[in-house]
Amino acid sequence: xxxxxxxxxxxxxxxxxxxxxxxxxxxxxxxxxxxxxxxxxxxxxxxxxxxxxxxxxxxxxxxxxxxxxxxxxxxxxxxxxxxxxxxxxxxxxxxxxxxxxxxxxxxxxxxxxxxxxx
Amino acid sequence: xxxxxxxxxxxxxxxxxxxxxxxxxxxxxxxxxxxxxxxxxxxxxxxxxxxxxxxxxxxxxxxxxxxxxxxxxxxxxxxxxxxxxxxxxxxxxxxxxxxxxxxxxxxxxxxxxxxxxxxxxxxxxxxxxxxxxxxxxxxxxxxxxxxxxxxxxxxxxxxxxxxxxxxxxxxxxxxxxxxxxxxxxxxxxxxxxxxxxxxxxxxxxxxxxxxxxxxxxxxxxxxxxxxxxxxxxxxxxxxxxxxxxxxxxxxxxxxxxxxxxxxxxxxxxxxxxxxxxxxxxxxxxxxxxxxxxxxxxxxxxxxxxxxxxxxxxxxxxxxxxxxxxxxxxxxxxxxxxxxxxxxxxxxxxxxxxxxxxxxxxxxxxxxxxxxxxxxxxxxxxxxxxxxxxxxxxxxxxxxxxxxxxxxxxxxxxxxxxx
Numbered sequence: 001x002x003x004x005x006x007x008x009x010x011x012x013x014x015x016x017x018x019x020x021x022x023x024x025x026x027x028x029x030x031x032x033x034x035x036x037x038x039x040x041x042x043x044x045x046x047x048x049x050x051x052x053x054x055x056x057x058x059x060x061x062x063x064x065x066x067x068x069x070x071x072x073x074x075x076x077x078x079x080x081x082x083x084x085x086x087x088x089x090x091x092x093x094x095x096x097x098x099x100x101x102x103x104x105x106x107x108x109x110x111x112x113x114x115x116x117x118x
Numbered sequence: 119x120x121x122x123x124x125x126x127x128x129x130x131x132x133x134x135x136x137x138x139x140x141x142x143x144x145x146x147x148x149x150x151x152x153x154x155x156x157x158x159x160x161x162x163x164x165x166x167x168x169x170x171x172x173x174x175x176x177x178x179x180x181x182x183x184x185x186x187x188x189x190x191x192x193x194x195x196x197x198x199x200x201x202x203x204x205x206x207x208x209x210x211x212x213x214x215x216x217x218x219x220x221x222x223x224x225x226x227x228x229x230x231x232x233x234x235x236x237x238x239x240x241x242x243x244x245x246x247x248x249x250x251x252x253x254x255x256x257x258x259x260x261x262x263x264x265x266x267x268x269x270x271x272x273x274x275x276x277x278x279x280x281x282x283x284x285x286x287x288x289x290x291x292x293x294x295x296x297x298x299x300x301x302x303x304x305x306x307x308x309x310x311x312x313x314x315x316x317x318x319x320x321x322x323x324x325x326x327x328x329x330x331x332x333x334x335x336x337x338x339x340x341x342x343x344x345x346x347x348x349x350x351x352x353x354x355x356x357x358x359x360x361x362x363x364x365x366x367x368x369x370x371x372x373x374x375x376x377x378x379x380x381x382x383x384x385x386x387x388x389x390x391x392x393x394x395x396x397x398x399x400x401x402x403x404x405x406x407x408x409x410x411x412x413x414x415x416x417x418x419x420x421x422x423x424x425x426x427x428x429x430x431x432x433x434x435x436x437x438x439x440x441x442x443x444x445x446x447x448x449x450x451x452x453x454x455x456x457x458x459x460x461x462x463x464x465x466x467x468x469x470x471x472x473x474x475x476x477x478x479x480x481x482x483x484x485x486x487x488x489x490x491x492x493x494x495x496x497x498x499x500x501x502x503x504x505x506x507x508x509x510x511x512x513x514x515x516x517x518x519x520x521x522x523x524x525x526x527x528x529x530x531x532x533x534x535x536x
Contacts, residue, residue: 007320009313013507032506049317050167052179053293054265061155063268066165066181075321082293096185114165115181 048072060092080105130159132412133233139432150198158184172422248335272367284371289318458534
């Protein structure tokens with residue numbers, strides 16, 4: 001049995017959640033609404049995050065273009081995603097929405113530009 | 119002297135939303151003055167996500183949010199000048215700007231919208247002991263260096279202040295390979311949004327030490343470490359609680375201040391609490407035809423509310439211009455925060471000019487759990503809203519209905535009560 005203490009971030013109230021994982025069963029306590037229960041369960045079974053960073057640009061008006069993962073990636077893949085982002089340099093121009101890395105770090109998410117750099 | 123119907127000072131989120139709204143409300147002759155190399159303001163360096171949940175019902179990064187508004191300004195053909203700094207605004211709305219192509223130019227404005235944003239509380243305002251070493255940055259300066267200019271500002275980092283930019287930079291520097299050792303916050307609560315504490319600190323195991331401050335910055339040429347001490351209820355360091363952290367970088371995230379030097383030159387009356395203009399229901403300042411919106415009016419947590427507020431400023435400026443620059447002003451009802459409500463925006467309401475619903479925004483001065491917000495018209499309670507949690511870091515709002523507001527009201531007060 002695992003017990004996790006976390007803060008719900010679905011709204012500004014910030015309920016202190018206690019999530020108990022016992023085999024298949026996940027029990028959330030301390031929440032004041034169903035969104036808290038959903039958040040608590042997801043955070044301990046499958047936590048995901050959007051990763052945002054920047055990528056070097058050659059020959060552009062700016063030296064960097066900001067990027068993000070187009071969808072959330074598993075939380076434990078964040079640093080693997082960052083490694084691929086660090087290794088990349090792209091040529092200008094780059095447009096918002098351009099895919100710069102397909103299926104980054106073995107996830108099913110792409111890294112896309114969030115800025116236009118001519 | 120050239121003349122424009124509307125001049126907007128600042129091409130960040132407030133200025134862009136104000137421009138779009140003014141155009142939608144029939145103003146053709148608009149000019150936006152922007153000092154940076156592109157439109158979008160501070161959003162261009164806020165590369166993290168979490169913007170636009172209210173406005174676009176999706177989660178965008180700062181540059182994406184900025185680009186959507188900039189695109190609408192460009193598509194609407196609204197003129198703007200980049201690399202152009204506004205040097206002065208006179209009380210009769212003569213605007214002086216400077217850029218490399220035109221030099222120093224003064225133009226007359228039918229109306230002015232102040233949308234200059236805010237700046238960070240600098241080291242000098244904090245009374246930090248120590249030499250003037252390299253390695254001390256405000257969090258926003260570090261953010262610009264890292265996200266726009268591509269410099270890594272340090273390897274071992276301590277952050278003083280738990281404002282949102284500091285929290286965001288804790289994560290950003292960690293992702294870029296730095297070791298963020300601790301975030302120290304003078305107050306017993308954080309000044310940042312809860313989601314930022316969870317996703318920027320908790321995710322990476324970065325400790326947040328509440329009721330702690332930096333009492334010494336070590337090193338002469340370069341930061342070599344800081345001493346952090348616990349503070350008592352009087353916010354003074356408690357002797358014997360000193361702890362040394364070695365680091366090469368100290369980031370400061372200790373509050374934002376509306377940037378109102380130009381407002382002062384225009385003669386705009388400022389609030390001592392917000393540091394921004396005192397405004398009426400139309401977001402018009404004490405100087406007729408000069409409007410204010412966004413972080414130059416009061417510091418917001420969410421850009422979505424900046425855009426919404428700026429749209430109202432644009433619409434009201436358009437009405438002022440279309441009325442030929444003279445608008446009947448009725449008697450002003452004073453709107454005040456008391457008993458835990460630090461301020462309100464607006465500070466005055468002219469009932470004749472207000473819309474059916476007026477959104478009033480404000481901040482509380484402490485963390486309150488299970489309290490209520492009570493609204494009084496001339497001492498008579500008219501509304502009471504129960505709030506589970508209120509905190510200084512999260513802006514509150516209430517709506518005043520015109521239909522509920524008697525014409526002869528003198529004063530509206532909002533209070534925190536049991």
